[in-house]
Amino acid sequence: MRVDIISIFPEYFAPLDVSLMGKARERGILDIRLHQLRDWAHDVHRTVDDTPYGGGPGMVMKPEIWGEAIDAVVGAAAAGGEAAPEGAVAPRMIVPTPSGRPFTQEVALEYAKEPWLLFTPARYEGIDSRVMAEYGFRLRVDEVSIGDYVLAGGEAAVLVMVEAVGRLLPGVLGNAASVADDSFAPGTMENLLEGPVYTKPPTWRGHDVPEILLSGHHGKIARWRRDEALRRTAEKRPELLARLDPDSLDKHDRQL
Numbered sequence: 001m002r003v004d005i006i007s008i009f010p011e012y013f014a015p016l017d018v019s020l021m022g023k024a025r026e027r028g029i030l031d032i033r034l035h036q037l038r039d040w041a042h043d044v045h046r047t048v049d050d051t052p053y054g055g056g057p058g059m060v061m062k063p064e065i066w067g068e069a070i071d072a073v074v075g076a077a078a079a080g081g082e083a084a085p086e087g088a089v090a091p092r093m094i095v096p097t098p099s100g101r102p103f104t105q106e107v108a109l110e111y112a113k114e115p116w117l118l119f120t121p122a123r124y125e126g127i128d129s130r131v132m133a134e135y136g137f138r139l140r141v142d143e144v145s146i147g148d149y150v151l152a153g154g155e156a157a158v159l160v161m162v163e164a165v166g167r168l169l170p171g172v173l174g175n176a177a178s179v180a181d182d183s184f185a186p187g188t189m190e191n192l193l194e195g196p197v198y199t200k201p202p203t204w205r206g207h208d209v210p211e212i213l214l215s216g217h218h219g220k221i222a223r224w225r226r227d228e229a230l231r232r233t234a235e236k237r238p239e240l241l242a243r244l245d246p247d248s249l250d251k252h253d254r255q256l
């Protein structure tokens with residue numbers, strides 16, 4: 001997967017050089033390319049923002065510079081300047097914003113199927129809306145929110161999304177099964193919070209690991225884990241239980 005990120009703070013993405021994402025890049029699973037938005041601002045001060053039409057606080061990012069940057073990043077491949085990833089002519093353009101659709105595990109799985117993503121994290125009060133209108137159809141623009149709180153810019157949201165998508169790519173996580181057991185993973189754990197985890201020692205400061213987990217009885221262990229997931233979900237996120245497909249609950253679940 002190719003990932004392009006255009007930002008006035010490309011250094012914000014240094015964390016993508018470490019750990020799982022760093023290894024995925026070394027192994028060519030993820031091809032992340034960073035671009036400094038100001039490289040397309042031609043005035044002497046390399047200005048990227050201006051005052052909002054209609055008044056209001058803060059500044060808005062100018063459309064011209066974003067347009068030139070996106071054309072350069074997308075066009076380079078389309079113009080045959082280099083091999084577009086897996087024949088993708090155009091990337092999916094993802095715009096972090098507090099007013100976007102919720103970014104969920106389902107959206108992460110959707111993005112993980114794309115050969116090429118373009119993230120456009122903004123600063124100030126956001127990007128002139130005409131940029132999303134200009135690329136909306138051709139780049140299938142998706143405005144997404146990572147949560148109901150306001151960040152100072154989109155970069156942290158991009159870090160979150162690249163990690164959530166990157167870990168779903170084949171070969172990134174050592175033990176593929178752990179993706180299937182994720183909270184919100186499709187299938188048995190869909191819409192359930194995962195239960196508690198333990199490792200050695202069996203007793204630590206007087207706290208014992210639940211006996212069942214030491215029993216080696218895999219059927220009972222799976223049952224216990226599902227019960228714990230249901231209990232935790234009912235306690236912390238009851239609204240998720242309402243989304244559960246009743247057919248996915250067996251008679252044991254129902255008596256909980």
Ligand SMILES: Nc1cc(-c2ccc3ccn(Cc4ccc(CN5CCCC5)cc4)c3c2)n[nH]1
Binds near residue numbers: 153155157
């Ligand atoms: N899930 C999530 C995503 C973000 C996020 C993503 C990108 C940017 C770019 C700039 N900001 C700061 C910021 C400050 C104030 C407003 C609200 N203003 C009210 C009137 C016009 C706008 C919007 C935006 C971002 C924030 N925050 N939270």
